[in-house]
Amino acid sequence: NAGVTQTPKFRVLKTGQSMTLLCAQDMNHEYMYWYRQDPGMGLRLIHYSVGEGTTAKGEVPDGYNVSRLKKQNFLLGLESAAPSQTSVYFCASRLDRRVYNEQFFGPGTRLTVL
Amino acid sequence: EDQVTQSPEALRLQEGESSSLNCSYTVSGLRGLFWYRQDPGKGPEFLFTLYSAGEEKEKERLKATLTKKESFLHITAPKPEDSATYLCAGRYNNNDMRFGAGTRLTVKP
Structure with missing residues (x-):
């Protein structure tokens, strides 16, 4: 039982480039979330999903998109x-x-945008 | 806007020196108060959930309590392995939680 896994662990991008972060869970959970964590700030919710095929905006959704085509995966x-x-x-x-x-x-995935 | 505020930002203790971490929250609409532990470079790990004022939960050297406007995480006789960032979060609806910025605890041997 791997729990929640994320790919990749680290990534460096240049301004304007695109990328997709993958999240997978093997616990048959209905709900999935994407957060970002910045120094001095709490975890902030970007987007979430309450089930396969559904997505919703969180606190800081601008500049991000998500998809939940399969129950076990949530892409950012x-x-x-x-x-x-x-x-x-x-x-x-x-x-x-x-x-x-x-x-x-x-x-977690540590992302640096140059 | 629902808010969760933690204090202090950082706390340094000697091994065996007991102390408490504070979490104050927006009272209206709170459905549950959660505590997590986060080690450097890792994701948060669940510790406790509290639902009503007066409730207490314990795990080893940690005890979490809830009042009508605050939650405390009491650490009794801490050890160096208790060093971590402790996060508090309030659940205000069924879909998400509001996290505090955390308290970074360092326990020196």
């Missing part, structure tokens, strides 16, 4: 990377909508 895309998107990105999953269910986090 940057169409035209900007230096302000330099951050550590975390994916998380949660079993279902019940309040007491915690989120399980992946190990």
Whole structure:
């Protein structure tokens, strides 16, 4: 049981380049999330999904797109990377909508945009 | 806007020196208060969930408590391996959580 995995672990992009971050979970969780973590700030929600084929905007969605074509995968895309998107990105999953269910986090992807 | 604020930003303790970390939150609409531990270069790891004022939960040297406007993470006789960043988060609806910026704890031997 690998839990939540993220690919890649590190990436350096030039301004204007595009890339996709992949998140996979093997726990059959309904909910999946993408967060970014910046120094001095809490985890901020970018986008989330409450089930296969659904996505919704979080607190800081601008400049990002997501897709959830399969229940176990949640992709985060940057169409035209900007230096302000330099951050550590975390994916998380949660079993279902019940309040007491915690989120399980992946190990993170460190992205630098030059 | 729902807010979660943690203090202090950083805390340095000697091994065995007990202390508490604070998390204050927007009271209206809170459905659950979560504590996570995050080690450098890793994702957050779940510790506790609290739902109502007066509730307490314990795990080894850690005890989390909840009042009507704050939560505390008490660390009793900490060891160097307790060094980490501790995150607090409030769940205000069924879909997401609001995280505090964290308290970076260092325990010196």
